[in-house]
Amino acid sequence: MSRHEARKKRKVRVRKKVSGTPARPRLSVFRSSKHIYAQLVDDLSERTLAAASSLDPELRGEEVTGKELARQVGHLLGKRALSNGIERVVFDRGGYKFHGQVAALAEGARDEGLAF
Numbered sequence: 001m002s003r004h005e006a007r008k009k010r011k012v013r014v015r016k017k018v019s020g021t022p023a024r025p026r027l028s029v030f031r032s033s034k035h036i037y038a039q040l041v042d043d044l045s046e047r048t049l050a051a052a053s054s055l056d057p058e059l060r061g062e063e064v065t066g067k068e069l070a071r072q073v074g075h076l077l078g079k080r081a082l083s084n085g086i087e088r089v090v091f092d093r094g095g096y097k098f099h100g101q102v103a104a105l106a107e108g109a110r111d112e113g114l115a116f
Contacts, residue, residue: 009095010095012095014095019043020042020092022044024089026092027039027089027090027092028092028094029094029096031096034054036073040081040086050086052080070101070102070108071104071108072108074108077112077114078108078110082113087115090116091116
């Protein structure tokens with residue numbers, strides 16, 4: 001089994017337990033080899049409420065990479081969530097281990113005031 005297939009299996013296992021509601025949306029994380037993406041999803045209405053990524057124009061000119069860039073994406077998502085009136089979320093790590101960039105993104109979102 002490849003690493004990609006193993007991550008997909010873990011993702012399905014996590015998603016069985018984690019679901020987003022309008023009151024408490026799901027903070028979903030995806031990591032590619034170069035970028036990191038995060039979005040707040042209401043699974044009941046199947047809508048994305050807010051999103052941020054390392055490709056955002058606000059972060060595009062930054063010279064930082066890795067964990068620091070992930071932390072900045074978390075800060076940006078936290079600001080966008082609070083401006084939409086979202087304060088509490090459930091965290092969906094997307095089958096990744098909760099360390100490194102994924103943990104840094106979560107920390108950045110918590111710093112902005114998101115509770116999970």
